[in-house]
Amino acid sequence: xxxxxxxxxxxxxxxxxxxxxxxxxxxxxxxxxxxxxxxxxxxxxxxxxxxxxxxxxxxxxxxxxxxxxxxxxxxxxxxxxxxxxxxxxxxxxxxxxxxxxxxxxxxxxxxxxxxxxxxxxxxxxxxxxxxxxxxxxxxxxxxxxxxxxxxxxxxxxxxxxxxxxxxxxxxxxxxxxxxxxxxxxxxxxxxxxxxxxxxxxxxxxxxxxxxxxxxxxxxxxxxxxxxxxxxxxxxxxx
Ligand code: KIV
Numbered sequence: 337x338x339x340x341x342x343x344x345x346x347x348x349x350x351x352x353x354x355x356x357x358x359x360x361x362x363x364x365x366x367x368x369x370x371x372x373x374x375x376x377x378x379x380x381x382x383x384x385x386x387x388x389x390x391x392x393x394x395x396x397x398x399x400x401x402x403x404x405x406x407x408x409x410x411x412x413x414x415x416x417x418x419x420x421x422x423x424x425x426x427x428x429x430x431x432x433x434x435x436x437x438x439x440x441x442x443x444x445x446x447x448x449x450x451x452x453x454x455x456x457x458x459x460x461x462x463x464x465x466x467x468x469x470x471x472x473x474x475x476x477x478x479x480x481x482x483x484x485x486x487x488x489x490x491x492x493x494x495x496x497x498x499x500x501x502x503x504x505x506x507x508x509x510x511x512x513x514x515x516x517x518x519x520x521x522x523x524x525x526x527x528x529x530x531x532x533x534x535x536x537x538x539x540x541x542x543x544x545x546x547x548x549x550x551x552x553x554x555x556x557x558x559x560x561x562x563x564x565x566x567x568x569x570x571x572x573x574x
Contacts (some may be wrong), residue, residue: 359388363380426488490517
């Protein structure tokens with residue numbers, strides 16, 4: 337699984353054969369320039385999900401419900417339906433709120449859970465679950481969510497051992513980000529793996545330096561225009 341934020345990124349991911357596309361609320365930082373995910377709005381998520389759905393016509397699309405839009409079952413169902421209406425296949429919510437999950441599922445809305453580091457409410461961005469008590473709570477939440485019938489469970493920034501134990505203990509497939517090699521699948525933020533983000537994170541592997549490529553292309557274009565190498569007759573109409 338990888339994140340996408342618009343038509344071209346979704347199209348590229350689908351062409352490359354990704355299993356799931358996440359319209360993650362991390363686009364608040366990577367695309368909209370906000371300091372964290374707390375400022376993302378439902379309207380932002382609808383706008384980006386709609387664009388992603390135009391580019392990915394076969395791949396299941398998971399859309400994040402932003403913080404504050406699923407505080408009670410009724411809001412969760414109403415707002416999730418808005419994301420489904422523009423092309424999301426499932427919605428992802430952070431934490432364990434059984435009443436919200438039950439309401440979504442009973443309205444035929446597929447749910448992706450998200451445990452461990454919860455960016456929508458976290459005060460510190462760090463590994464979660466090193467302490468026995470916290471690890472037990474995450475395990476218990478994972479069991480509960482899986483038993484309720486969620487489709488997938490994202491585990492973010494948890495110790496490898498905890499992610500492995502959860503993966504072995506529950507029916508829902510786990511998707512790790514900074515959770516080691518034993519989860520069922522992996523997710524990363526596209527901007528991070530292609531080198532578009534400003535930060536370098538330990539849990540990320542960068543596969544391309546798209547920022548440098550774009551900068552280079554733009555500099556060449558500027559030079560060409562300034563020294564008359566572009567446009568030529570080839571690029572002109574008679
Ligand atoms: O918003 C996001 O990008 C996420 C991560 C789990 C990838 O939720």
